[in-house]
Amino acid sequence: MNNFEEYCTKFVQSVGNKEGSVSPVVTNSAAFAYGTSEIGEGIFDGSVKKPLYSRMGNPTTSRLESILAEMDGGVGAIATSSGMGATTLATMSLLQSNDEIISIGGLFGGTYAYFNETLSRFGIKTHFFDVDEFNEIENSINEKTKIIFLESVGNPNMRLPDIKRIASIANKTGVILMIDNTITPLSIKPIELGADIVVYSTTKIIAGNASALGGCAIFRAINDGEDKLKSPRYAFLNKFIKKMGKMALVANGKKRALRDFGMSAGANASYQTLLGLETLPLRMDRIIKSVEIVAKELDRVGLNINHPCLPNHPHHNRYKSDFSNGCGTLLTIDMGTKEAAFKFLNNSKMAFITANIGDSRTLALHMASTIYNDFDKEQMKFLGITDGLIRVSIGLENPIDIIEDFIQARG
Numbered sequence: 001m002n003n004f005e006e007y008c009t010k011f012v013q014s015v016g017n018k019e020g021s022v023s024p025v026v027t028n029s030a031a032f033a034y035g036t037s038e039i040g041e042g043i044f045d046g047s048v049k050k051p052l053y054s055r056m057g058n059p060t061t062s063r064l065e066s067i068l069a070e071m072d073g074g075v076g077a078i079a080t081s082s083g084m085g086a087t088t089l090a091t092m093s094l095l096q097s098n099d100e101i102i103s104i105g106g107l108f109g110g111t112y113a114y115f116n117e118t119l120s121r122f123g124i125k126t127h128f129f130d131v132d133e134f135n136e137i138e139n140s141i142n143e144k145t146k147i148i149f150l151e152s153v154g155n156p157n158m159r160l161p162d163i164k165r166i167a168s169i170a171n172k173t174g175v176i177l178m179i180d181n182t183i184t185p186l187s188i189k190p191i192e193l194g195a196d197i198v199v200y201s202t203t204k205i206i207a208g209n210a211s212a213l214g215g216c217a218i219f220r221a222i223n224d225g226e227d228k229l230k231s232p233r234y235a236f237l238n239k240f241i242k243k244m245g246k247m248a249l250v251a252n253g254k255k256r257a258l259r260d261f262g263m264s265a266g267a268n269a270s271y272q273t274l275l276g277l278e279t280l281p282l283r284m285d286r287i288i289k290s291v292e293i294v295a296k297e298l299d300r301v302g303l304n305i306n307h308p309c310l311p312n313h314p315h316h317n318r319y320k321s322d323f324s325n326g327c328g329t330l331l332t333i334d335m336g337t338k339e340a341a342f343k344f345l346n347n348s349k350m351a352f353i354t355a356n357i358g359d360s361r362t363l364a365l366h367m368a369s370t371i372y373n374d375f376d377k378e379q380m381k382f383l384g385i386t387d388g389l390i391r392v393s394i395g396l397e398n399p400i401d402i403i404e405d406f407i408q409a410r411g
């Protein structure tokens with residue numbers, strides 16, 4: 001059985017209600033009345049489990065959080081207003097000035113800019129590495145290192161990490177491993193592979209049709225006995241470990257980031273995301289097959305395709321061994337020049353030209369002139385952005401239709 005079958009049952013069963021309204025109720029209230037002062041006191045000290053205020057939690061959003069936490073084997077989750085919100089929440093809840101981050105892989109442009117331009121203004125330094133620089137990664141870890149950040153698939157460089165090997169470095173050195181699994185929900189299970197925190201942009205394949213911006217951070221349980229997070233490196237977690245036990249990372253995320261930065265998910269977005277989640281396994285299963293069909297055929301007709309299903313890709317073997325449930329919806333086409341890329345995109349009748357990915361429709365974008373337009377040459381080289389690079393996110397269309405359209409678009 002592939003990873004998807006199990007979730008076909010789980011998601012539709014857990015999103016719907018067996019009594020009353022079948023579709024999840026959307027609780028649009030920003031505030032919640034406590035009835036009595038005693039209950040109010042209990043809600044604030046945690047002894048009464050009722051909603052406090054929508055910045056700190058909302059019933060519709062809680063439903064989404066519990067399903068996503070279970071999906072990844074986490075002990076809890078915090079949904080956010082966007083994927084960048086999830087990354088900001090998860091990282092800012094752990095960092096202080098003079099700390100360091102090790103960032104490995106692709107990297108999504110927004111995350112790269114957040115680490116390199118924004119966190120650097122607060123005295124937080126990020127070291128960037130390619131997925132296969134294992135020795136350099138290990139050697140750069142020091143007592144200031146708080147987070148090893150990894151993308152499950154390089155977007156858009158399509159490089160695939162050896163997640164287990166990087167997790168073993170994180171565990172050996174006692175550092176938190178955080179994985180952005182936006183591209184590969186269900187296909188890759190980061191916590192099973194050794195990650196401590198998983199972040200998603202649910203805007204992409206999880207919601208699946210550009211209907212809702214959202215994100216989520218999922219946290220593993222703290223172990224009762226020994227745990228690498230019960231260490232001086234993470235001394236600030238001690239008080240949460242004492243009070244909340246295995247839920248400490250979730251409590252720390254809520255108190256140190258959600259409450260103070262306020263990147264909370266809206267109830268309507270959580271509802272749309274729950275609807276998307278119901279069909280996520282069906283869509284993933286179809287699209288990972290379509291991506292391979294499209295990549296192989298376009299490669300055969302001579303387009304310059306980057307996807308690890310192709311034997312000439314440097315991580316083809318890793319793709320076959322570690323990514324047996326695919327590596328998401330993306331492939332890239334290098335058209336050589338910006339002019340050729342623009343011509344291809346304007347000729348395509350099928351592709352929606354947009355910065356999104358993971359949609360039910362096929363989306364495409366010229367990278368250098370858009371998301372990376374303010375990056376310098378060296379950064380572009382590190383991120384694999386060439387003049388003619390087009391990123392394609394394959395949708396639910398018949399793959400033969402996509403192939404025919406792309407072949408005519410090439411001219």
Ligand SMILES: *Cc1c(COP(=O)(O)O)cnc(C)c1O
Nearest residue numbers: 082083084085108182201203214
């Ligand atoms: C889109 C994306 C994000 C950011 O998500 P938003 O919902 O747009 O804020 C983060 N990581 C990856 C890999 C993405 O593709």
